[in-house]
Amino acid sequence: MDEKVALPSMWQAFTKEGREQEEGVASIAENLKLLEAELEGKKFLGGEEIGIPDFALGWLVNLVPVFEEILGLKIVDEERHPSLSEWSRRISDIPVIEESWPPRDKLVTKWAAIRDHFLATARASSG
Template identity: 80%
Template sequence: MRQALTNEGKEQEEGLASIAENLKLLEAELEGNKFFGGEEIGIVDFALGWLVNVMPVFEEILAVKILDEERHPSLSEWIRRISDIPVIEESWPPRDKLVAKWTAIRHRYLAAARAN
């Protein structure tokens, strides 16, 4: 995701392609399960839970749809399931702050790349 966020042009497209491939792998791992470990939430779900909050922010900043329900039905359902867990939802930073943070990071990387 970092490659897509911090680059433009060909490098960004390569980053988006890499994300698409990784999402396919995650989709396959979830197929038929509620969580990555099966029926109960586990460490892998927590380790990947940041996707739930950050993916829509990256989509907004990059103006692309990365994850959609048609291509990723199991992952989309997992996102809804994770989002409904109160302790997780209550722990997320506000969306507007995430957008501002990641937009600033993107601009800083792009400015540095243009300066070189």
């Protein structure tokens, strides 16, 4: 599920521009429908208790808002993804997880620099 939901489409949306980025965002939207359906009626991916699938996808909770800020677009919203939004809040509210995340401002700075590097490299190789 992690590979399907996150890796290729999220990376494409984050490191590309124009049409390629739009394709990545469209792919993310389709993949998030799968995750939303999987979470419907459950607290966590495995049911009532947090488990390995939640930890495998837990990075979404922390990084998606960072990517949204950098890209200036909304990837996960409560209207389209009510179960995913609630799951994200549950994950975020677990003290040991919340205390382990790096400061958001540092994540934004780091990931913005990574994106800038990829975009600059792509522009240099195409021009």
